[in-house]
Amino acid sequence: NAGVTQTPKFRVLKTGQSMTLLCAQDMNHEYMYWYRQDPGMGLRLIHYSVGEGTTAKGEVPDGYNVSRLKKQNFLLGLESAAPSQTSVYFCASRPHRAGDQPQHFGDGTRLSIL
Amino acid sequence: TQLLEQSPQFLSIQEGENLTVYCNSSSVFSSLQWYRQEPGEGPVLLVTVVTGGEVKKLKRLTFQFGDARKDSSLHITAAQPGDTGLYLCAGGDSGAGSYQLTFGKGTKLSVIP
Numbered sequence: 001n002a003g004v005t006q007t008p009k010f011r012v013l014k015t016g017q018s019m020t021l022l023c024a025q026d027m028n029h030e031y032m033y034w035y036r037q038d039p040g041m042g043l044r045l046i047h048y049s050v051g052e053g054t055t056a057k058g059e060v061p062d063g064y065n066v067s068r069l070k071k072q073n074f075l076l077g078l079e080s081a082a083p084s085q086t087s088v089y090f091c092a093s094r095p096h097r098a099g100d101q102p103q104h105f106g107d108g109t110r111l112s113i114l
Numbered sequence: 115t116q117l118l119e120q121s122p123q124f125l126s127i128q129e130g131e132n133l134t135v136y137c138n139s140s141s142v143f144s145s146l147q148w149y150r151q152e153p154g155e156g157p158v159l160l161v162t163v164v165t166g167g168e169v170k171k172l173k174r175l176t177f178q179f180g181d182a183r184k185d186s187s188l189h190i191t192a193a194q195p196g197d198t199g200l201y202l203c204a205g206g207d208s209g210a211g212s213y214q215l216t217f218g219k220g221t222k223l224s225v226i227p
Contacts, residue, residue: 004156031213040123042202042219043157058214090156094213100145100164100206103215105156 002026006091006106013081013113021076021109023091030096032074033058033103034066036087043090049074081113117141118205120218127193128226135188135221137203145206146179146186147215150199157202193225 004025013019023032030051035043045058049068063085065077074093078085088110092103119138127133137146145164149157161170163179163186170177174197176189190197200222204215 033214035217040219042120043204043217045214048214092156100147100162101213102147102159102162105158107155 004091004093004104004106006089006109008109009107010110011112013078013111015081015083015113017081018077018079019081019111020078021089021091021111023074023076023093023106025072025074025091025093025104027093027095027104028071029093029104030071031094032068033092033094034064034074034076035090035092036060036085037090037108038087046076046089083113085111086113087111118203118216118218120203120221122221123219124222124224126224126226129194130192133190133193133223135201135203135223136185137187137218138185139205140184141205142183143205143207143216144183146183147204147206148177148186148188149202149204151202151220152199157200162206190223193223195225195227198223198225 007022033048034046044060047066049055052071055066067075088108090108092105094101094103121136147162148160151157161177166181166183168179174191178187200220202220203218
């Protein structure tokens with residue numbers, strides 16, 4: 001069981017460059033989330049999706065865009081990378097079932113912006 | 115905006131000692147989840163508590179949800195080096211429709227052999 005897979009695992013960008021982070025889940029989950037994790041800040045929600053073709057802003061959406069063209073994939077884009085976006089990015093998914101289901105996380109993408 | 119205050123931020127103890135991590139908020143949550151994260155990996159769920167006053171035990175770990183569903187605690191008995199990691203509490207709001215979680219900033223635990 002692959003669960004949630006994030007690619008790439010590491011990336012170094014120069015300021016102003018663009019890139020896309022890919023999240024893929026094989027659990028047929030409806031909900032998907034993108035977080036960033038910074039030292040001393042915990043996990044902060046960037047964007048999320050409640051189903052294919054739908055996305056919404058989280059707590060810290062500025063500078064990021066997302067797309068959910070297929071149910072199993074959730075893409076996070078940085079159009080013009082800034083040093084403040086240096087972080088570890090985590091993707092998570094959960095099923096549509098009501099109640100307090102856990103979120104399943106990938107192993108993260110470590111992104112450095114120079 | 116719902117906030118979760120987690121304390122302590124760092125904890126370094128000797129093997130065999132007991133410890134408690136706290137997670138507090140001024141907001142009511144429908145549930146409280148505890149995750150553990152190891153370096154280079156994503157968080158993994160330890161437990162979910164949903165009822166005020168609920169206590170759950172997972173081997174040497176005891177989780178409690180406050181009566182008012184605003185706070186929670188994690189108690190570890192006789193800590194072992196394998197307990198080392200980042201512990202995160204997360205409050206759930208099932209009424210929001212998106213099942214978002216609000217995370218605390220985490221407690222980094224080091225258990226010294």
